[in-house]
Amino acid sequence: SSETDQLRIFFLPLPTPGHMIPMVEEARVFAKHGVDVTIILTQGNANLVQKNIDHDSNTGHKIKTHVLQFPSAQAGLPDGVENFNSVTNIEMSHTLYRGIHLLQNQIEQLFHDMLPDCIVSDMFFPWTLDVATELGIPRLGFRGCGYFALCSEYCIKRHEPHKSTDSDVVLLPGLPPGTEQKSLGMLMNSFHELEGSYEEYLKTDIGLKAWSLGPVSLWANKDVNQKAERCNIAGREGHEVIDWLNSKEHNSVLYVGFGSLAMLPATQLNEIAHGLEASGHSFIWVVRKKESDEYDQVFPEGFEERMSESKKGFIIKGWAPQMLILEHPAIGGQVTHCGWNSILEGLNSGLPMIAWPLFAEQFYNEKLLTDVLRIAVAVGVKEWREYCEEGTAMVNRDEVEKAVRLLMGGEEEAAEMRKRVRKLQEAAKKAVEVGGSSHANLMDLINKLKSLKVKKI
Numbered sequence: 388s389s390e391t392d393q394l395r396i397f398f399l400p401l402p403t404p405g406h407m408i409p410m411v412e413e414a415r416v417f418a419k420h421g422v423d424v425t426i427i428l429t430q431g432n433a434n435l436v437q438k439n440i441d442h443d444s445n446t447g448h449k450i451k452t453h454v455l456q457f458p459s460a461q462a463g464l465p466d467g468v469e470n471f472n473s474v475t476n477i478e479m480s481h482t483l484y485r486g487i488h489l490l491q492n493q494i495e496q497l498f499h500d501m502l503p504d505c506i507v508s509d510m511f512f513p514w515t516l517d518v519a520t521e522l523g524i525p526r527l528g529f530r531g532c533g534y535f536a537l538c539s540e541y542c543i544k545r546h547e548p549h550k551s552t553d554s555d556v557v558l559l560p561g562l563p564p565g566t567e568q569k570s571l572g573m574l575m576n577s578f579h580e581l582e583g584s585y586e587e588y589l590k591t592d593i594g595l596k597a598w599s600l601g602p603v604s605l606w607a608n609k610d611v612n613q614k615a616e617r618c619n620i621a622g623r624e625g626h627e628v629i630d631w632l633n634s635k636e637h638n639s640v641l642y643v644g645f646g647s648l649a650m651l652p653a654t655q656l657n658e659i660a661h662g663l664e665a666s667g668h669s670f671i672w673v674v675r676k677k678e679s680d681e682y683d684q685v686f687p688e689g690f691e692e693r694m695s696e697s698k699k700g701f702i703i704k705g706w707a708p709q710m711l712i713l714e715h716p717a718i719g720g721q722v723t724h725c726g727w728n729s730i731l732e733g734l735n736s737g738l739p740m741i742a743w744p745l746f747a748e749q750f751y752n753e754k755l756l757t758d759v760l761r762i763a764v765a766v767g768v769k770e771w772r773e774y775c776e777e778g779t780a781m782v783n784r785d786e787v788e789k790a791v792r793l794l795m796g797g798e799e800e801a802a803e804m805r806k807r808v809r810k811l812q813e814a815a816k817k818a819v820e821v822g823g824s825s826h827a828n829l830m831d832l833i834n835k836l837k838s839l840k841v842k843k844i
């Protein structure tokens with residue numbers, strides 16, 4: 388009967404942008420393909436994604452949110468701290484993660500009451516495996532990174548454990564492979580044509596099960612309004628910057644962004660400003676400074692005025708509608724901290740990149756971009772700078788200028804990178820269409836979950 392056929396899946400995201408944005412998009416993909424989806428959110432975040440959810444349910448998809456009160460007082464945190472666009476540094480994201488853990492009992496109770504057919508959980512919540520096991524239902528773990536990074540981490544742990552850099556594992560004993568091995572598998576925001584050989588390695592050598600469903604942002608945001616809404620979930624309007632981009636030639640503007648958590652010290656930001664200006668190329672720069680730094684330490688004298696008068700540089704202080712910007716035809720390249728979502732967004736827009744990793748698996752991602760896919764030039768960072776507490780610059784103005792000139796100046800090397808990334812862009816689009824690799828994986832997974840459900844009944 389249709390009742391037994393109807394799959395009901397609950398999604399539990401971690402509300403930091405890099406995890407929450409792709410996971411909500413993934414939930415929407417399942418809803419679009421007939422699954423009855425519920426996303427567990429806290430109040431602040433529910434407000435941010437509601438527009439997209441409403442849009443989807445208006446178009447007939449079964450998608451709901453279950454809203455919990457974030458335990459601000461109990462966690463000793465200010466109200467609203469859990470809104471994912473106000474999580475502005477790594478320390479905050481850790482605090483937030485602890486806050487969500489205070490909701491564990493409540494969430495477990497919810498699963499017991501609602502009896503879903505499957506739990507999709509951010510990898511940061513390993514306890515969802517226990518409740519899934521109690522209920523006799525499958526759990527899928529959501530990973531926010533790609534296969535190359537996962538495989539690199541496993542290999543280092545296996546062969547040179549003292550060099551392991553996976554802070555997740557330090558934070559969460561038993562994760563992975565413990566939790567992920569006992570789960571039904573992992574949902575990966577990647578696609579076969581991008582990292583197929585590492586996907587194979589993970590499955591055969593490491594022995595983990597995984598389904599590639601990426602790039603997730605390509606499924607759910609096909610029309611412009613959807614894209615705009617998707618960016619608005621991040622809470623800002625992008626009209627001004629889009630107007631500015633409309634006045635620029637195709638492929639002429641560089642986007643400079645370091646994701647949602649990283650904050651560079653003023654000395655480093657100042658070197659970037661000098662390097663960008665000296666390159667002579669147009670740019671959009673998302674500047675996120677530490678509260679203790681002043682903008683007059685960040686920008687060289689008269690910088691903002693010069694950039695605005697010459698229309699050379701558009702500076703965004705705070706949150707940018709990144710996906711909308713990257714898709715604009717005037718954008719010709721991206722400076723990225725090698726966060727996995729930013730990489731995929733750049734790739735979906737066919738942009739060659741300048742790789743500037745800062746922490747965590749970003750250094751592996753840099754290698755994937757520069758040495759394997761050959762779609763990026765390394766700016767030359769050698770050192771992990773998680774918190775960026777103190778002063779010195781990692782990359783000086785000359786190095787910034789050189790990388791920007793190479794990427795944006797029409798050199799042969801950059802042209803080759805652009806060709807390669809355009810091929811990946813095409814492959815990414817095909818992957819999520821009927822007959823594509825990620826599409827086939829989704830169908831396979833849905834069938835698998837349906838058969839598990841039937842067995843249970």
Ligand code: UDP
Pocket residue numbers: 404405406408621644645646647648649673705706707708709710725726727728729730732
């Ligand atoms: N993002 C954005 N505007 C910003 C900064 C980030 O829209 O000003 C989005 C970006 O498009 C991406 C996510 O936030 O979807 C950041 O994820 P990523 O994995 O790149 O890096 P993280 O923030 O986790 O370091």
